[in-house]
Amino acid sequence: MTRPSHVVVDLDSLRSNYRLARRIHGGRSLAVIKGDAYGHGALACANALAPEADGFAVAFLDEARALREGGIANPILVLEGAFNDAELAIANALDLWLVVHHDEQIDMLARGRIAPRRLNVWLKIDSGMHRAGFDCADAGRAYERLLSTGKVRSITLMTHFARADTLRSTMTAEQIERFDAATRHLPGDRSLCNSAGLLWWPKARRDWARAGLMLYGIPPEGNELPQLQPAMTFNSRVVAVRSLRPGEPIGYNATYVAQRSMRVGLVCVGYADGYPQTAPSGTPIAVDGRRTSLVGRVSMDMLSVDLTDLPDAGLGSEVELWGRTIRVAEVAAACGRIPYELVCHVRRAPVTYRGLEATTENKSLARIDLQYSAG
Ligand SMILES: *Cc1c(COP(=O)(O)O)cnc(C)c1O
Numbered sequence: 001m002t003r004p005s006h007v008v009v010d011l012d013s014l015r016s017n018y019r020l021a022r023r024i025h026g027g028r029s030l031a032v033i034k035g036d037a038y039g040h041g042a043l044a045c046a047n048a049l050a051p052e053a054d055g056f057a058v059a060f061l062d063e064a065r066a067l068r069e070g071g072i073a074n075p076i077l078v079l080e081g082a083f084n085d086a087e088l089a090i091a092n093a094l095d096l097w098l099v100v101h102h103d104e105q106i107d108m109l110a111r112g113r114i115a116p117r118r119l120n121v122w123l124k125i126d127s128g129m130h131r132a133g134f135d136c137a138d139a140g141r142a143y144e145r146l147l148s149t150g151k152v153r154s155i156t157l158m159t160h161f162a163r164a165d166t167l168r169s170t171m172t173a174e175q176i177e178r179f180d181a182a183t184r185h186l187p188g189d190r191s192l193c194n195s196a197g198l199l200w201w202p203k204a205r206r207d208w209a210r211a212g213l214m215l216y217g218i219p220p221e222g223n224e225l226p227q228l229q230p231a232m233t234f235n236s237r238v239v240a241v242r243s244l245r246p247g248e249p250i251g252y253n254a255t256y257v258a259q260r261s262m263r264v265g266l267v268c269v270g271y272a273d274g275y276p277q278t279a280p281s282g283t284p285i286a287v288d289g290r291r292t293s294l295v296g297r298v299s300m301d302m303l304s305v306d307l308t309d310l311p312d313a314g315l316g317s318e319v320e321l322w323g324r325t326i327r328v329a330e331v332a333a334a335c336g337r338i339p340y341e342l343v344c345h346v347r348r349a350p351v352t353y354r355g356l357e358a359t360t361e362n363k364s365l366a367r368i369d370l371q372y373s374a375g
Helices: 011-025 034-038 042-049 061-069 085-093 103-111 136-148 171-183 195-200 328-334 339-344
Strands: 006-010 028-032 055-058 076-078 097-100 119-126 152-158 190-193 208-211 232-244 262-267 284-287 290-295 303-306 318-322 351-354
Touching (some): 006 011, 011 195, 011 208, 011 351, 061 085, 103 136, 119 136, 136 171, 152 208, 171 190, 190 195, 318 328
Parallel strands (some): 006 351, 028 055, 028 208, 055 076, 097 119, 190 208
Antiparallel strands (some): 262 303
């Protein structure tokens, strides 16, 4: 048998989650597929969504270029904007939409060789996250400067939430108020919501959503959303079974010691496949559809799973690291990480696509090849 570990991405789930995002938010939604679609394969996901997506969002130019080269014709917003004049020229040639979040990017537009009234720009206003974007007090000035370049066709006003995934904080309500006050007199579409914003903050729903995490069937922290379908399943099989006597340790550093007689299954998935090395004993894993747990430390290529209470499980049993039985958010919570990071880090294990339009069999074909070349 070949190494039985693999990742399955269900493109029907992706599409269904996208439709849900758009239905809840109303209006239009970008499908955020930066970071190789959060580890799901950007081009495969883009192809699956292209017939209906209002547009895509990626982090930087080369992610957008790979989509264009893969035949994606939908609008693509570049969330970090252009880093230099050469990138701006390429973005213009590829008909990309650009976020502008600091003054130097407006200078680039002003001096760039770009046809009049050509670019669709998203002007990013910092409403309280204090990471990227113009201060609220500068919103009007930045807007005027952008217009005065003569290069823009449209300006969409955007902001980003720092903690929309919790309803316990007043921060999101304050961000919405600040953004609205800062942009009150400025014309143009608005875009405030990431996944958590569009799900939990109805007041933030405007012309455009920017749905990322929920596309992949992962609900933002702390809330369940039964309609969401996990897009990624990380599977393997038990390839060996052993018994432990009470007092016997297992794995590197002997971090786990059997307290009773145990049956333990060996699974060929490790941190080189993207399974988190910090996952402690007790992290949930499903075997033959039943919940059990990790025992001992995660190695580079292997981990062990407790079969003691699953007498029917054994050699060849199906293992789900995460998917429909074990949600990736549970695994992330068990190891003090966020689900974004876990799905982004999946690698080495082959990826197959499922779903009506799964045109690409293997992620090595679908995976975008990043070559940071411009400038
Ligand atoms: C990544 C990102 C999103 C998507 O956020 P999710 O929490 O994954 O939905 C939206 N907007 C911006 C600016 C982003 O960088």
